[in-house]
Amino acid sequence: MTPKISRFLSENRPATPCLVVDVDHVAERYAALKDALPLAQIYYAVKANPAAPILHRLVDLGSCFDAASIEEIRMCLSAGATPQQISFGNTVKKVSAIREAFEAGVNLFVFDSEEELDKIARNAPGARVYCRLVVENDGADWPLSRKFGTTVKHAYDLMLRAGALGLDPYGLSFHVGSQQTGIEAYEAAIAKVAMLFTDLSAAGLDLRMVNLGGGFPIRYRDDVPEIERFGLAVGQAMTQHFGNNLPQMLVEPGRFLVGSAGVVSTEVVLVSRRGGAPEAPRWVYLDIGRFGGLAETEGEAIRYPVRTAHDGTESGPTVLAGPSCDGVDILYEKRKVDLPLALRDGDRVELLSTGAYVSTYCSTGFNGFAPLQEHYI
Amino acid sequence: MTPKISRFLSENRPATPCLVVDVDHVAERYAALKDALPLAQIYYAVKANPAAPILHRLVDLGSCFDAASIEEIRMCLSAGATPQQISFGNTVKKVSAIREAFEAGVNLFVFDSEEELDKIARNAPGARVYCRLVVENDGADWPLSRKFGTTVKHAYDLMLRAGALGLDPYGLSFHVGSQQTGIEAYEAAIAKVAMLFTDLSAAGLDLRMVNLGGGFPIRYRDDVPEIERFGLAVGQAMTQHFGNNLPQMLVEPGRFLVGSAGVVSTEVVLVSRRGGAPEAPRWVYLDIGRFGGLAETEGEAIRYPVRTAHDGTESGPTVLAGPSCDGVDILYEKRKVDLPLALRDGDRVELLSTGAYVSTYCSTGFNGFAPLQEHYI
Known part of the structure; x- marks a missing residue:
């Protein structure tokens, strides 16, 4: 918890449940990532938290944006981003969304299937496109490999087709899975994408970009490798495979x-x-609970640190659950949480590192509970 | 799909995704349940769908209401229900919610722990209370037994304690799990609750109510037993165990x-x-997808029937997934859905029997997608 959040909570005692986000901390993280990966252009995955104060701050810092929907593109534009700073990063897009994005000036679209590619060719003629490869997601707490990405062989054919359809076959992407703690996942993925990149260049395509996806982990209850180590490994792997002729990195x-x-x-x-x-x-x-925004506790995948006013006193293993009448609304049961025995109803409890993937997963009103209040400070 | 919904969809072509609910059909189901269980008082589980048109219609029909939160209680009161028609049916309630409900005249509270009982005693003095027993949930597609209910022995102690605390130890409840297709689950639970009921009566308590919970199944893709069979079995089990001295049934x-x-x-x-x-x-x-309201497809638990304009033409096994960039946003993959091969992007598809537990599970804006539009006709 940052000092600013700590002060806000003690001075304001906002009604619970609520999410408090320190926007300065977002800026610090942006700077740290920029330092670790100086050659990469940062496209913030808006879906993690699309709140306007975050988007505005990132626009000020020169960030680009990875949008999952036309609604997210509109949010970025409203926050002051230019269309050139936006990638339409969902492999599944409505035709109406492709059209609106393209008309607004967005010129970077992902695909991983022939059908999606054809939709883009028809509705965003000439646009820059990149193909998402499926790569191993081992080591990720929230895998993404079943639903997205295609094979190297298929991607090869699709990229050639993109050119034939009059699109600009701009690059390749992959995603090692969210909260990926294994540095070697990036190395293996880069090796895979580099081979295809080389083959496609040899086939005459003017590929210029590799999108490394996201997945960089943060500390929940366990230590994770520092971002510098990811940056170093990614830089080395890119140099090893591309030499001095590095493509643009996203x-x-x-x-x-x-x-x-x-x-x-x-x-x-x-x-x-x-x-x-x-x-x-x-x-x-x-x-x-799970339906108030803590959806990533499904399968106990993401384990948020818990802080109470009784920390340091006698504690014991505890099942943590949400307030609804739903039997699956349990946060941690198989791996219990060690919490103070003095804890009582009415006590406040803070769940740390909850700035991502909480506010928007929140249900509109399950069991009548109002959506999470949000405070950006 | 009822004729009214079918007509509404073809005449209005509402923007997708949307939920269309035939409120007359709710009234028909209410009448069917009333017929099947003539001795039971119906407490509609508001959490299934708290839309005002549904609550208003059920108020008109004389229904009572099972509320999961103070917000749901307010909705019922706004729809014209009297406080006497409302049960506060969540075993986990904020003190502020207990107080507000009691002050509004609500006089029926559930509990399954000593701590919750004590909260009720302090904040709703003299109120009618009932204890929830844990029972087998075998046969339910959406089990509820891990999080709620207590043992017979514990319930015995708690009901005596309720009396000692000045509360009115009014009855007992159980829940066989949601979408429960096994009639014998109700029979076994009634046998269990009846024994405890008898023991507590012998101990001097004036118990007057048995709350049989919900769980009555509807037809998704597979046939389920008719409600008459549940009604008959419940009636027989109640008579077998309570004789002519039947308690009030909820x-x-x-x-x-x-x-x-x-x-x-x-x-x-x-x-x-x-x-x-x-x-x-x-x-x-x-x-x-799962975060647009179809949360009950988690683990592929609830399998909604799918209708397309191509039904009857050549079909094949299909994975059905949602539109978000989330890897878990897959509806049916292990057990694929048989869908027409002619299906193309832009086609409309109807998911049937989605009137319950869809509108409120919907996220506030995951991936930027707006909450589900709702039409009550």
Whole structure:
């Protein structure tokens, strides 16, 4: 938790549940990533948190933007981004969205299938396109490889087709999975993409870009490699495979920029021993759960650090659950959380590193609960 | 799909994705349930769909309401329900919510832990309370037994404690799990609750109510037993265990009343063969997914029937996925859906029996997509 968030919470005691984001911290993370990957252009993955104060700040810093929908493109434009700073990074786009984006001046579109490529050719003639490859997602806490990306062989054919359709076959991309803690995942993916890049160049295409995707991890409860190490490894792998003729490099960080900038402040609704026996597991129910924004706790994938006013006192293993009548609204049960035994209903609890993928996953009103309040400071 | 919805869709062609609910059909389902369980008082589980037109219609029909939060209680009161018609049916309630409900006249509260009971005693003195038992959820597509309910032994102690705390120990409840297709689940649960009921009565408590929960299934792709069979089995089990001295019976249907009253109208965004090979699995991406309201497709638990304009033509196994950049936003992959090969992007597709647990699970704006539009006709 940054000092600014800590001060905001103690001075304002905002109603719970709420998300507080330190926008200065986002700027610091942007600078750190820029330092670690000086040759890469940063395309912020808007989906991680599309709040206007974040977009405005990133526009001021010269960031580009990776948008998942026409709505996100509109948000970026409203925040002052130019169309040239926007990549339409969803491999699944409505025709109406492609058209509107192209008419607005957006000129960078991803695809991973012939059908999507043809849609782009028809509705954004001449646009720059890049093909997403499927790569290993081992080591990622939130894998993305089942739904997106295609094979090297297929990508080769599609890139040639892109040229034949009058599009500009601009580059290749991959995604190693979100919250990827293995540096070698990037190295292996770069090796794969470089081979295809070379083959396509030999076939006469003027490829100029490699999009390394996102996935850079942040610290939740466990240490992760520093971003410098990712930067170094990516730089070395790119030089090894492309020599001095480096293509333009794009990265699409979301979690890395905004995750650690946010804190969810929540209230304990109930502490109970299920079944009543002293040896029964202790459950703590918060006023936010999986459907209030903590969707990434599905399968207990993302494990947010928990802070309470009783930290340091006697503690015990605890199941953490949400407030709804839904049986799957449990945050951590298989791997319990160590929480103070003094915790009682009405106590405030802070969930750290919740700046990414929380505010927009939040349901419109499941069980009647209002959407998460957001404070950008 | 009811004729009214079919007509609405063809005449209005509402923008997709949207949910269309036939409120008359809700009334028909209410009447059918009333017929099947004439002795039970129906408490509509508001969480299934809290839309005002549904609440208004059910108020007109004399329904009572099972509310999960103070917000749902306010919705019921706004729709014309009296406080006496409302049960505060969440075992996890904020103190402020208990107080507001009690002050508004709500006088029926559930609990399943000592801590929650004590909260009710302090903040709703003298209120009627009932204890939720944990029962087997085998046979349910959406189980609820891990998070809620307590043991018979614990419930016995808690009900005595309720009396000692000056509360009115009014009854017992259970929930066999949502979309419960096994009639015997109700029979077993009634046997269990009846034994405890008898023991508590012998201990001097004036128990008067058994809340049978919800869970009554609707037809998705597979046939389910008719509601008459559930009604008959429940009636027989109650008579067998309670004789002529039947307590007041409550049921809390949600899905049963509104599920089949709703249709989600959606548009195909992309049809592709992942990897390009003709033998590769075919994927159909819709403009609604798990985070647009179809949360119950998690683990492929609830399988909505799919209707297209090409039905009856040649078809094949298809993966159905949502439009977001999230790797888990896949509706059906392990058990594929048989869909027409003629399906193309831009085609409309209807997802049937989506009236329950869709509109409120919908995210506020994941990937920038606006919340589901709703039409109540």
